[in-house]
Amino acid sequence: MGDSEKRLVWLARAGDREAFSELVSLFESKVYRAAYALTGNEQDAEDLSQKTFVSAYGAIGRFRGKSSFFTWLYRILLNNFNTWLRKKRRAVEVVGDDGCSRLAADSAGSSPSHWQLASERETVDRVYKAISSLPHEQRMVIVMRCLEDMTYREIAEAMSCSIGTVKSRIHAARLSLRQMLLQESGFHAPADEGEHDKRPEGTQRAPGGGGTSMQ
Amino acid sequence: MKCRKVRDNLSAYADGELRLRLRRRVETHLAACENCATELSRLVEITDAAKTSLRRVFSDKAPRSNFRERVMQATEPVRVRRPILVTAGKLAAAAVTIALASGLVVGGVQELRFRGERAAFRQKDAEQRRALVLATADSKRASAQLRKAEARLSKVETQLRLATAIRKKDDRLVEEGPSRRPRSWPPMLSSLQMPGADSLLKNGLF
Secondary structure (H helix, E strand, O other), X not given: OOHHHHHHHHHHHOOOHHHHHHHHHHHXXXXXXXXXXXXXXXXXXXXXXXXXXXXXXXXXXXXXXXXXXXXXXXXXXXXXXXXXXXXXXXXXXOOOHHHHHHHHHHHOXXXXXXXXXXXXXXXXXXXXXXXXXXXXXXXXXHHHHHHOOOOHHHHXXXXXXXXXXXXXXXXXXXXXXXXXXXXXXXXXXXXOOOOXXXXXXXXXXXXXXXXXXXX | OOHHHHHHOXXXXXXXXXXXXXXXXXXXXXXXXXXXXXXXXXXXXXXXXXXXXXXXXXXOOOOOOOHHHHHHHXXXXXXXXXXXXXXXXXXXXXXXXXXXXXXXXXXXXXXXXXXXXXXXHHHHHHHHHHHHHHHHHHHHHHHHHHHXXXXXXXXXXXXXXXXXXXXXXXXXXXXXXXXXXXXXXXXXXXXXXXXXXHHHHHOOOO
């Protein structure tokens, strides 16, 4: 947590509405993205995000600063998401076929050739559909890890569970994803955006560096 | 390390979330086991695919532009407007209330004053009690010292009386002549066990 973020949190805890408003603008995109990934539609994502910030405003006096503010927000988001799930009383099919295709088509990046673009769109579509089909606890950990780059410890704090549970959920989610994608022939990973190469992160990072170690 | 245990840890290994010791054991195994190394590369591939997919899908997703305003509006405290008392009956009730309240205020002020006086009195009383206790303790200590001194004096007087009796007896012996004098001289001073007896003997007081 940066100094300016800490200062804003401290001011917001003291009742400064302006500081809380700044915090909302700092985190609204991240919270909204996570809510979108969990609910799969714009309206529910907006409602869930708004509810998250309103709950955070009411509970900020109880924020002790043991975790980052975003992790704390994420925990509130997940609690609200679970309530939302219970209210819906149905298994959440995050995005239907049409929606998924639309999302994938809308979000395809610029690629050098049309055939490559089409191929990558298709792959993004398939992978996203597979992620959407995961049980919601596995989907949550995959979203937190892959979209927000949260460490296992941060995920454990947000989900109020142990690091070991996070580890097994992430592993199970990846195995399920692979299984689902292998069932469809011709799976190839979408072209990377240059953020990382194909080597495992464990071999990229210095020993013990980056993220939280665990047994 | 067995393949099963290595595979349970492969995701955490790929995420750089294993502790150094376990990571080295996994690496040692991976260097020797082609199947586990292949499994790792598949996991890395699926992880990268999930990252790329999620980031592309959500890269341009953002809430509507007035999101912050709506949140802040939703967190505003609710103001409840109360109707103003306008009728005569209500005004009368208000007047009675005010009168009672003012009486209560006067009474309250007086009560506060008496409470203050009572507190001051209690404090003074407590100080006097403390001084008395201290004086009593001093007095007891002084009495004990006095009793001890009297006992010491009584003992010394007894010893003095004994010494005087011995001296008189010796005087008599001297007057009667050397043949009657006992062999040891002085015969009983050693039995006196009197403080300062040696100095008394040296100075010729006995």
